[in-house]
Amino acid sequence: MNRPMLTGDRVYRIHWMPGTDILRGVCHCGAERTAEEPVELWEWLLAHPQGHQAPTASTPAPQRLAVPA
Amino acid sequence: MPFARDQWYVAAYGSEVGRELLARTVLGEPLVLYRTEAGEAVALADRCVHRRYPLSESRLEGDTIVCGYHGFTYDQTGTCVFVPGQQRIPRTARVASYPVVEQDSFVWVWIGDRERADPTSIPRAPWLDDPAYTVVRGMAPLNARYQLLVDNLMDLSHETYLHGGYIGTPEVANTPITTEVDEEKGIVYVSRHMDDAECPPFYARSTGIQGRITRWQDIEFHPPCLYLLHSRIAPQGVYPPAEGPDSDAFHAEIVYAITPSTENTTYDFWAVARDFAIDDESVSEYLYQSNHTVVMQDVTALNLLEQVIAAEPDKYQELSINIDTGGLAARRLLARMIGSGAVGAPQ
Numbered sequence: 121m122n123r124p125m126l127t128g129d130r131v132y133r134i135h136w137m138p139g140t141d142i143l144r145g146v147c148h149c150g151a152e153r154t155a156e157e158p159v160e161l162w163e164w165l166l167a168h169p170q171g172h173q174a175p176t177a178s179t180p181a182p183q184r185l186a187v188p189a
Numbered sequence: 190m191p192f193a194r195d196q197w198y199v200a201a202y203g204s205e206v207g208r209e210l211l212a213r214t215v216l217g218e219p220l221v222l223y224r225t226e227a228g229e230a231v232a233l234a235d236r237c238v239h240r241r242y243p244l245s246e247s248r249l250e251g252d253t254i255v256c257g258y259h260g261f262t263y264d265q266t267g268t269c270v271f272v273p274g275q276q277r278i279p280r281t282a283r284v285a286s287y288p289v290v291e292q293d294s295f296v297w298v299w300i301g302d303r304e305r306a307d308p309t310s311i312p313r314a315p316w317l318d319d320p321a322y323t324v325v326r327g328m329a330p331l332n333a334r335y336q337l338l339v340d341n342l343m344d345l346s347h348e349t350y351l352h353g354g355y356i357g358t359p360e361v362a363n364t365p366i367t368t369e370v371d372e373e374k375g376i377v378y379v380s381r382h383m384d385d386a387e388c389p390p391f392y393a394r395s396t397g398i399q400g401r402i403t404r405w406q407d408i409e410f411h412p413p414c415l416y417l418l419h420s421r422i423a424p425q426g427v428y429p430p431a432e433g434p435d436s437d438a439f440h441a442e443i444v445y446a447i448t449p450s451t452e453n454t455t456y457d458f459w460a461v462a463r464d465f466a467i468d469d470e471s472v473s474e475y476l477y478q479s480n481h482t483v484v485m486q487d488v489t490a491l492n493l494l495e496q497v498i499a500a501e502p503d504k505y506q507e508l509s510i511n512i513d514t515g516g517l518a519a520r521r522l523l524a525r526m527i528g529s530g531a532v533g534a535p536q
Contacts (some may be wrong), residue, residue: 122381122382123367123380134367136365136511137365158510158517159517162517
């Protein structure tokens with residue numbers, strides 16, 4: 121799976137899980153959800169905070185991978 | 190179809206703007222561009238206030254444009270400084286001038302309320318004006334709405350099918366992506382990291398790599414106009430070191446400026462900056478020809494798609510799948526800039 125690249129405070133992510141057809145959405149609040157197509161998952165992510173459970177444990181900030189410059 | 194106004198757009202390459210008058214239409218607004226004798230780029234409305242004659246079909250006299258129809262003359266601020274046959278210059282005799290910034294080889298113009306123009310908000314593409322890189326570039330006019338080019342560039346799985354034999358290989362379409370959206374900065378990022386991929390001719394011939402490669406594609410879209418593709422090519426299994434320069438890899442910074450011209454036409458500015466073989470003219474020529482071919486393959490496909498969309502009933506229901514995750518995010522940010530904000534907004 122690709123590492124997170126953006127480091128802002130309000131970043132939404134959707135990972136396409138390797139070897140599957142499953143998408144996993146990760147909100148900046150820590151809430152996660154899987155789906156089988158992206159429109160539904162974007163709608164859920166962007167509805168934040170509606171339907172997003174607070175994260176049970178703090179997640180470490182993503183390491184920024186250096187982009188060749 | 191609406192546009193995102195109050196934004197910066199690329200109107201031209203700096204090299205296109207000189208002492209000849211250049212006509213460009215951006216967001217439906219006709220512009221005339223030129224460079225003053227001191228070297229400053231200028232963008233004015235391309236219509237004489239008198240009878241609407243295109244100023245781009247007129248002539249420069251010093252830093253002023255003399256209308257080719259009746260001689261109304263405008264300075265670089267758009268103020269009329271001469272009208273024929275009379276002393277009094279009407280108070281309303283002026284044409285709009287547009288804020289202009291030259292940066293990273295582009296001429297950016299602000300379309301919208303000039304009081305809101307902030308040059309520091311223009312996204313950067315520094316490789317295009319960096320002696321450590323060699324750049325090939327071009328511009329292809331597109332007879333298609335700009336959203337089709339955004340869709341095209343945000344989903345590179347099309348490389349496998351539309352650009353096979355140039356930049357596409359099976360792994361591009363087959364490799365899962367990660368899509369990120371920074372809500373505050375308004376950036377979409379799409380990563381596709383291929384650990385073990387066939388090397389397409391575009392990179393095999395330009396880098397000299399033989400055999401399979403590790404190929405990373407990292408898209409950074411700064412809507413509405415600037416698209417960056419950070420392309421990292423290395424022999425299979427070679428990854429960046431934990432520290433220090435990534436000198437065992439080849440890097441291409443592929444830059445597009447997507448500038449809406451009219452509702453159904455777009456300027457497709459494209460550039461490929463590389464940090465390898467920078468003095469090799471034959472590599473430049475090869476990359477120019479190859480990328481031009483790839484761009485024209487897109488142009489042909491998108492022009493066709495524009496005709497299809499223009500002829501179909503409203504509210505055609507598209508189907509989006511995993512590969513479209515980044516494109517949907519880009520559409521939403523564009524829609525937000527325009528003023529709606531629906532996910533998966535139709536064209």
